[in-house]
Amino acid sequence: MTYETLSEKLKNLYESSSDSYGMLVLELPAANILPLVTCLKEECGFDLFLDVTAVDYPEREPRFNVVYHFYSSSHNLRLRLKTQVAESDPTVATLSGLFGSARYMEREVHEMYGIKFSGNDDLRPILLYEGFVGHPLRKDYPIDMEQPIVAYRK
Amino acid sequence: MAMMEFITTRKDELVGWVRKFSIFPYPFVTACCGMEFMAVASTLYDTDRFGAALPRFTPRQSDMLMVVGTISHKEAPVIKKVYDQMCEPKWVMAFGACATSGGFYRNYAALQGVDKIIPVDIYVPGCPPRPEMVIDAIMKLQDKISRDRHPIFPFEEQTPVRL
Numbered sequence: 001m002t003y004e005t006l007s008e009k010l011k012n013l014y015e016s017s018s019d020s021y022g023m024l025v026l027e028l029p030a031a032n033i034l035p036l037v038t039c040l041k042e043e044c045g046f047d048l049f050l051d052v053t054a055v056d057y058p059e060r061e062p063r064f065n066v067v068y069h070f071y072s073s074s075h076n077l078r079l080r081l082k083t084q085v086a087e088s089d090p091t092v093a094t095l096s097g098l099f100g101s102a103r104y105m106e107r108e109v110h111e112m113y114g115i116k117f118s119g120n121d122d123l124r125p126i127l128l129y130e131g132f133v134g135h136p137l138r139k140d141y142p143i144d145m146e147q148p149i150v151a152y153r154k
Numbered sequence: 155m156a157m158m159e160f161i162t163t164r165k166d167e168l169v170g171w172v173r174k175f176s177i178f179p180y181p182f183v184t185a186c187c188g189m190e191f192m193a194v195a196s197t198l199y200d201t202d203r204f205g206a207a208l209p210r211f212t213p214r215q216s217d218m219l220m221v222v223g224t225i226s227h228k229e230a231p232v233i234k235k236v237y238d239q240m241c242e243p244k245w246v247m248a249f250g251a252c253a254t255s256g257g258f259y260r261n262y263a264a265l266q267g268v269d270k271i272i273p274v275d276i277y278v279p280g281c282p283p284r285p286e287m288v289i290d291a292i293m294k295l296q297d298k299i300s301r302d303r304h305p306i307f308p309f310e311e312q313t314p315v316r317l
Contacts, residue, residue, distance in 0.1 A: 127228075127263075128228070129227070136261070136262040136263070141262065143260070143261060144260050144261065145262060146227065146262060146265075146266070147227065147262070148230065148265070148270075149227055149230055149231055150231055150234050150271045151271075152270045152271065153269070153270060153271060153272075
């Protein structure tokens with residue numbers, strides 16, 4: 001399988017495709033994430049879920065990009081998926097039904113950017129702590145704002 | 155009365171001399187400074203020459219808490235608990251720039267110096283500090299211990315010594 005056959009197979013599910021340093025990048029609406037990734041895993045041999053993260057563009061509407069990376073060990077191909085979500089309803093479908101590792105990565109994206117993954121029932125903080133207010137990797141979080149747990153001396 | 159004061163002073167000197175050569179460190183290693191801690195503890199530099207190379211891996215048996223590396227806010231309750239578990243007398247060394255002041259981390263995660271939550275006796279700057287600096291810090295701490303008051307009985311009046 002090559003990038004050409006892959007993009008031909010998925011052409012109903014994404015909006016635009018581009019090339020980033022030899023890697024195929026697909027942009028798609030958030031509603032198509034789950035069907036496209038299901039097709040990737042079941043039919044195209046993409047067996048490794050590398051990462052999910054987000055990008056904050058404070059001046060843009062919709063504000064966030066959610067970015068996924070996949071790898072196919074049988075075809076030696078990498079794939080990046082990008083979708084846009086608005087600040088008012090930052091919700092994407094979870095991939096934890098397909099890839100178990102998505103549970104933890106989605107927890108991290110949830111605490112750092114405040115993006116909700118519908119269907120992931122365990123979105124407790126993983127690097128932050130209970131009681132932390134806000135999402136520190138959003139651009140509007142003050143860079144030096146601290147929320148200490150232990151009271152300071154003096 | 156003068157005789158008693160003489161004896162007390164000499165006793166403090168004796169206890170300080172004893173204590174300064176048996177500093178059992180508790181290395182609270184969280185980051186890359188740990189590599190430098192290994193370097194300073196091993197053969198070439200050898201903190202055992204100062205009686206400070208027997209790491210106790212329980213805070214209850216140690217005298218010096220070495221905070222080696224960045225402390226995050228999530229970790230702060232842990233180090234507070236470790237410090238509270240140590241028996242008196244106890245000393246704290248902030249090892250490296252991060253433990254001293256937060257270093258170059260100024261964000262939501264990093265504690266800006268471990269002295270925000272526990273009292274620190276000696277600060278070692280550097281990112282990471284050279285082994286010579288750590289040895290110098292241990293010797294300065296030994297100086298501090300040897301010149302300090304060492305009340306053995308609880309009813310002894312404790313006057314703070316300005317160094």
